[in-house]
Amino acid sequence: MRIALDAMGGDHGPIEIINGAIQAVEESDLTILLVGQKEMLEPLLAETSSKVRSRLEIIAASEVITMDESPATALRRKKDASIVVATRLVKEGKADALVSAGSTGAQMASSLLGLGRISGIDRPAIATIIPTPYGGKLLLDVGANSEAKPKNLLQFALMGSIYMERVLGIKNPRVGLMNIGEESTKGNELVLGAYGLLQESPINFIGNVEGRDFFNDSVDVIVCDGFVGNIVLKFGEGLVSALYSMVKEELKNSRLAQVGAFMATPALRGMAKRLDYAEYGGAPLLGVNGVSIICHGSSKAKAIKNALQVAHQSVEQKIIKAIQENIPGKDSVRNDD
Amino acid sequence: MRIALDAMGGDHGPIEIINGAIQAVEESDLTILLVGQKEMLEPLLAETSSKVRSRLEIIAASEVITMDESPATALRRKKDASIVVATRLVKEGKADALVSAGSTGAQMASSLLGLGRISGIDRPAIATIIPTPYGGKLLLDVGANSEAKPKNLLQFALMGSIYMERVLGIKNPRVGLMNIGEESTKGNELVLGAYGLLQESPINFIGNVEGRDFFNDSVDVIVCDGFVGNIVLKFGEGLVSALYSMVKEELKNSRLAQVGAFMATPALRGMAKRLDYAEYGGAPLLGVNGVSIICHGSSKAKAIKNALQVAHQSVEQKIIKAIQENIPGKDSVRNDD
Numbered sequence: 001m002r003i004a005l006d007a008m009g010g011d012h013g014p015i016e017i018i019n020g021a022i023q024a025v026e027e028s029d030l031t032i033l034l035v036g037q038k039e040m041l042e043p044l045l046a047e048t049s050s051k052v053r054s055r056l057e058i059i060a061a062s063e064v065i066t067m068d069e070s071p072a073t074a075l076r077r078k079k080d081a082s083i084v085v086a087t088r089l090v091k092e093g094k095a096d097a098l099v100s101a102g103s104t105g106a107q108m109a110s111s112l113l114g115l116g117r118i119s120g121i122d123r124p125a126i127a128t129i130i131p132t133p134y135g136g137k138l139l140l141d142v143g144a145n146s147e148a149k150p151k152n153l154l155q156f157a158l159m160g161s162i163y164m165e166r167v168l169g170i171k172n173p174r175v176g177l178m179n180i181g182e183e184s185t186k187g188n189e190l191v192l193g194a195y196g197l198l199q200e201s202p203i204n205f206i207g208n209v210e211g212r213d214f215f216n217d218s219v220d221v222i223v224c225d226g227f228v229g230n231i232v233l234k235f236g237e238g239l240v241s242a243l244y245s246m247v248k249e250e251l252k253n254s255r256l257a258q259v260g261a262f263m264a265t266p267a268l269r270g271m272a273k274r275l276d277y278a279e280y281g282g283a284p285l286l287g288v289n290g291v292s293i294i295c296h297g298s299s300k301a302k303a304i305k306n307a308l309q310v311a312h313q314s315v316e317q318k319i320i321k322a323i324q325e326n327i328p329g330k331d332s333v334r335n336d337d
Numbered sequence: 338m339r340i341a342l343d344a345m346g347g348d349h350g351p352i353e354i355i356n357g358a359i360q361a362v363e364e365s366d367l368t369i370l371l372v373g374q375k376e377m378l379e380p381l382l383a384e385t386s387s388k389v390r391s392r393l394e395i396i397a398a399s400e401v402i403t404m405d406e407s408p409a410t411a412l413r414r415k416k417d418a419s420i421v422v423a424t425r426l427v428k429e430g431k432a433d434a435l436v437s438a439g440s441t442g443a444q445m446a447s448s449l450l451g452l453g454r455i456s457g458i459d460r461p462a463i464a465t466i467i468p469t470p471y472g473g474k475l476l477l478d479v480g481a482n483s484e485a486k487p488k489n490l491l492q493f494a495l496m497g498s499i500y501m502e503r504v505l506g507i508k509n510p511r512v513g514l515m516n517i518g519e520e521s522t523k524g525n526e527l528v529l530g531a532y533g534l535l536q537e538s539p540i541n542f543i544g545n546v547e548g549r550d551f552f553n554d555s556v557d558v559i560v561c562d563g564f565v566g567n568i569v570l571k572f573g574e575g576l577v578s579a580l581y582s583m584v585k586e587e588l589k590n591s592r593l594a595q596v597g598a599f600m601a602t603p604a605l606r607g608m609a610k611r612l613d614y615a616e617y618g619g620a621p622l623l624g625v626n627g628v629s630i631i632c633h634g635s636s637k638a639k640a641i642k643n644a645l646q647v648a649h650q651s652v653e654q655k656i657i658k659a660i661q662e663n664i665p666g667k668d669s670v671r672n673d674d
Contacts, residue, residue, distance in 0.1 A: 133583050143517055146525045180480055180567040188483045188564050211571030215579035227525050228565055230517040232572050234548030239576055242552035246470050 001029070003311050004086040004095035005304075007036035008064040009102020011297045017101065018044045020304025022052055027305070030312055031055045033095050035086040037062060061085035064102075067297060071105035075113065083107055087114035090290045097291035097311035099282060101299040107292065108144060108285060115290035118320065120327035123148070124287030125156045125226070126294060127163060128233060134217045138164050138173075141226035142233045144285065148225035150193030153177070154201060159286040159323055160221040161203045166317035167284075167310065170220050176209030178224035178232075184208065190225060198223075202326075281306025284314060286323070291315055338366070340648050341423040341432035342641075344373035345401040346439020348634045354438065355381045357641025359389055364642070367649055368392045370432055372423040374399060398422035401439075404634060408442035412450065420444055424451035427627045434628035434648035436619060438636040444629065445481060445622060452627035455657065457664035460485070461624030462493045462563070463631060464500060465570060471554045475501050475510075478563035479570045481622065485562035487530030490514070491538060496623040496660055497558040498540045503654040504621075504647065507557050513546030515561035515569075521545065527562060535560075539663075618643025621651060623660070628652055 007017050014036060021032040034041055038060050045056060061082040065074040075084065083102055087110045089095035100107045108124070117124065125141035140160045145152065157175050164173040177194055179187045184195055186208060198205040209219050211232070224232075281303060282293035291314045295307045344354050351373060358369040371378055375397050382390060398419040402411040412421065420439055424447045426432035437444045445461070454461065462478035477497045482489065494512050501510040514531055516524045521532055523545060535542040546556050548569070561569075618640060619630035628651045632644045 133579050133586075146517060146523070178568060180483060180564055180571075186483070188562075211568045211573070212575030214572060215575040224568075225525075227517055228568060231515060231548045231561075231565060232568060234517075235551060235569050235572065236548070236576060238549030238552040239573060240580075242470050243577075243580065249470075 001097075001312060001315055002031045002033060002095045003308055003315075004033045004035055004059070004089040004098040005308065006082045006086045006098070006100035006102050006107075007034040007041055007058075008061070008082040009100045009107075009297075010295065010299055010304075011101075012300060014041055014044060016300045017304055019301035020299070020308065021056060022048060023301060023305040024308040024312075025052050025055045028309070028312060029055075030308060031057065032308065033057050033059050033086075033089060035059045035061050035082045035089070036064075037082075059085060059089065065106040067103050069103065069106070071103060071109045074103075074106055075109050081106070083110045084114070087111060087292075090292075091115055096315045097293065099293045099295065099304070099307050099311050101295035101297055101304065101307075104143070104294055104297075107294055111285055111288045111290065111292040115288045115292065118287055118289050118323055118327065121155050121159070121287040121323070123152050123155070124285050125152075125159065126229075126283050127156075127160055127286050128229075128283040129168075130214055130222075130233070130236065132215050134215070136168070137214055137219065138168070138221045139214075139229055139233065140221075140223060140286065141229050142283070143226045143230035145226040147227070148190060150190060150197050153190070153194035153223050153225065154197040155287070155327065157198055157203055157205070157221070157223045158201065158327055160223060162322050162326055163284060163286060163314075163319060164221050166319055166322055167313045172204050173220035174206045174218070175203050175221040175223060176206050176213065176219035178211075178222050178228060179208035180210065182208050182210070194223075281308070281310040284310065284319075289320065291319065338434075338649060338652055339368045339370060339432045340645055340652075341370045341372055341396070341426040341435040342645065343419045343423045343435070343437035343439050343444075344371040344378055344395075345398070345419040346437045346444075346634075347632065347636055347641075348438075349637060351378055351381060353637045354641055356638035357636070357645065358393060359385060360638060360642040361645040361649075362389050362392045365646070365649060366392075367645060368394065369645065370394050370396050370423075370426060372396045372398050372419045372426070373401075374419075396422060396426065402443040404440050406440065406443070408440060408446045411440075411443055412446050418443070420447050421451070424448060424629075427629075428452055433652045434630065436630045436632065436641070436644050436648050438632035438634055438641065438644075441480070441631055441634075444631055448622055448625045448627070448629040452625045452629065455624055455626050455660055455664065458492050458496070458624040458660070460489050460492070461622050462489075462496065463566075463620050464493075464497055464623050465566075465620040466505075467551055467559075467570070467573065469551050471552070473505070474551055474556065475505070475558045476551075476566055476570065477558075477560060477623065478566050479620070480563045480567035482563040484564070485527060487527060487534050490527070490531035490560050490562065491534040492624070492664065494535055494540055494542070494558070494560045495538065495664055497560060499659050499663055500621060500623060500651075500656060501558050503656055503659055504650045509541050510557035511543045511555070512540050512558040512560060513543050513550065513556035515548075515559050515565060516545035517547065519545050519547070531560075618645070618647040621647065621656075626657060628656065 063078040063081040127140035129136035282295040285292040400415040400418040464477035466473035619632040
């Protein structure tokens with residue numbers, strides 16, 4: 001299997017991306033197409049073994065789209081940007097999937113333009129695993145769209161359910177609708193409309209879930225519009241990282257506490273691992289007609305490696321075909337417009 | 338000052354409520370009107386000193402609205418419910434404020450019906466302090482409304498700004514609009530509409546903020562609709578309590594880690610205190626024509642005491658009058674309808 005990896009994206013530059021690719025190649029039979037500026041990437045591969053090197057191909061792309069560029073403008077101007085070239089490799093069948101830690105907006109736009117949508121899907125959604133004490137829960141949409149209609153939420157639920165079952169191995173996943181109360185009469189117009197559609201759908205819909213249900217064993221896939229999902233995601237990331245800083249800060253003031261914390265570290269490492277976003281790798285852009293995995297801009301090698309595994313798994317499990325076959329056709333969906 | 342306290346509300350029954358009232362009386366010059374079933378409350382006061390007892394009055398209310406009742410139906414049927422009687426005391430000028438840990442829906446409905454809205458406010462909002470490493474930030478609305486219009490968010494911002502300045506002592510508080518990006522072009526129709534109104538308003542509007550901005554020192558008051566706010570609030574509560582359970586769980590398996598954790602405890606207690614919701618007491622229902630403080634159903638004595646202090650502070654700082662004087666009249670608000 002061949003995966004196109006945008007080697008220029010991400011906050012840490014190509015070095016972490018390349019290291020992630022090397023780890024993935026070592027642990028699997030993947031071939032990685034490193035897309036980017038040849039003169040920059042070549043030296044970073046100098047010390048790899050010939051066995052690894054033979055499954056890392058550099059594909060030239062002279063330009064880079066940065067985080068602060070407008071995706072639409074950048075895509076128009078930079079025809080040879082790494083994300084554009086990586087997407088084209090998938091479109092032309094030269095790669096089976098694409099992975100990037102660059103500008104999410106550019107990757108979404110490039111995937112939509114380059115790969116198109118799966119028939120029957122009106123809008124794609126970004127699906128992210130939220131690590132919790134009860135394993136990862138899939139949250140979508142976390143930001144592909146800032147507005148949604150009930151039928152969009154239905155499509156997100158169908159795609160999320162298929163992804164959770166195929167790629168994360170949860171049989172008949174429980175799908176919940178993010179809301180502010182359990183009762184079916186709760187919530188805004190959007191979720192009230194979606195509730196009925198979800199009830200009639202073939203998925204394992206368990207009804208409304210609340211913010212706290214991320215942290216018990218009641219649900220596997222949580223559906224919301226990208227406005228709510230993005231806020232929850234960033235709030236959670238901020239809270240976890242604030243807690244880490246606070247613990248560090250408090251411990252600084254006490255030698256005794258430092259020794260104590262050191263003694264407790266091995267026990268707490270298991271917990272940190274369970275909550276580590278990087279363990280879950282990238283977030284699929286579900287609904288485009290090809291596997292496109294979005295990584296956090298701050299991804300280091302481990303997160304890139306795991307994102308490549310997510311791509312691997314998505315291709316192996318034929319996630320696109322599974323979505324195509326399980327989404328009602330355009331006509332049956334359009335009637336709730 | 339006299340505060341009506343719904344002595345029947347809350348998950349822990351009257352005992353925690355009464356203990357909170359006793360603590361508040363001991364620490365301030367408040368008189369508390371304990372509203373509820375006399376025969377249940379009287380014995381709980383048997384052992385209080387006469388000095389404390391003289392500032393605790395029992396006001397009879399024979400009925401209780403439970404958490405699982407429909408607020409509207411319950412209010413119609415139970416004319417002598419503790420929350421109804423407590424609200425009436427405020428309406429009739431026999432109490433200066435009301436505090437309850439009972440059904441939030443019943444308290445909202447009772448406050449709206451009994452006290453009415455402040456002129457110029459179309460919808461009230463529940464404002465909660467979110468504890469963060471940088472002190473408490475005020476988030477509103479966290480669930481009074483599941484839908485909002487841009488003008489509602491403007492009114493929430495004005496009320497939140499006044500509350501933060503008057504009751505929490507933050508001069509000229511920085512007000513942010515909860516969104517999924519910093520740029521003014523980001524977000525859904527609601528926040529795009531609100532952005533313009535906020536820019537033209539007299540408050541210290543700093544623009545859009547994201548979920549992670551709760552955890553830095555960029556903003557004091559964060560405005561959103563009640564759907565988003567309620568989800569964020571419950572997600573945060575769930576995450577913090579899940580982290581506590583996970584730490585406990587992990588430590589159970591290692592004696593060494595337990596000793597270590599014990600040694601680190603004093604240092605971490607400061608952090609736990611900084612993050613403790615109970616430290617911030619209750620959440621005001623802003624926009625009704627009287628001080629109505631909502632407590633978490635799970636409030637224990639300390640949270641009740643702090644909520645009584647919030648009520649105390651709100652009355653002392655004339656929060657209702659301050660809102661009345663700073664909200665543009667109906668006419669000037671209505672034009673964006």
